[in-house]
Amino acid sequence: MGVKVDIVSGFLGAGKTTLIKKIIDDAFKREKVAIIENEFGEVSIDGEILKDRNIDIKEINSGCICCSLSGDFKDSIEDIIDEYNPDRIIVEPSGIAKLSDVLKGCKEIRIKDSITINHIFTVIDISNLDMYKEEFKEFYIDQVMNAKTIIFTRIDKCDDNEIEEAVEEIRKININASIVKVPLDIMDGLDILRIAEKDLNNIQEKKIVKLTSRSKKAAKAVRVGSKIFDSWGEETSKIFNINKIENIFTKIGITKECGNILRGKGFIELDSGRWIEFHYTPRQFQLKAAVKQDKGKIAIIGENIDKDKLELLFR
Missing domain, CATH: 3.30.1220.10 (CobW-like, C-terminal domain)
Structure with missing residues (x-):
């Protein structure tokens, strides 16, 4: 069946590492999991946060994944499969990587017949949604448009109207993704994966909300300039x-x-x-x-x- 590749994307500080820890602890304990973590910066931090899970972590410190597609990123996945033979690889791109470029990199891997792109999460801190849209529109649109499952974080800082407005904003770009709008600390990692797999029969209705769009409008591609970080x-x-x-x-x-x-x-x-x-x-x-x-x-x-x-x- 090959190696499953899960991608956990999202803007800077949205809660990607928190989500990864939860699904590893609750859902992947019996699997051999490897993490490819892309640290943008001169000093690696998240590897320290995840290392107590006893999971192999290969860090890429040469810049965001979208700048490393021709080298480090693909080589890292190939090396991990050759040397470690995991059941699953979790990719955590830098918060300033384009999700579309990460997906492209996965599809171009030389041993592509051995991998299956599985879950594609985008984690969004909705308390900062306006800032994402206004200052980093290119990354925001790309990460929302290419996700299969959207995870809202820091919803405790927003009221119900603000949450529903955030859902409407997401639906303007992606009409098909499942949306999780329940705090991660009360969600089980297995439930998150069932939402991602649309297996709602095994989840208590009061714990999750799955939204389907009734809008017939298709998402429009937006061409915007790039920012330098x-x-x-x-x-x-x-x-x-x-x-x-x-x-x-x-x-x-x-x-x-x-x-x-x-x-x-x-x-x-x-x-x-x-x-x-x-x-x-x-x-x-x-x-x-x-x-x-x-x-x-x-x-x-x-x-x-x-x-x-x-x-x-x-x-």
């Missing part, structure tokens, strides 16, 4: 005060003097001796406890980044 990152032995790290990202979000920062993530040690994992997206900053690391890691992604100013902020 940049990254800055470092490994550090510096110990931080929790107030300082919060103030850094408050300043990043308000002043824009370091550029248009779209994503920040990392692990740092606090002066209390604890380690924390941090995640920043526009309008949101989260901290949570982390296990001790060999070194702190900081990764920043955005447009027109001033790397010198970032280095001063984190000094």
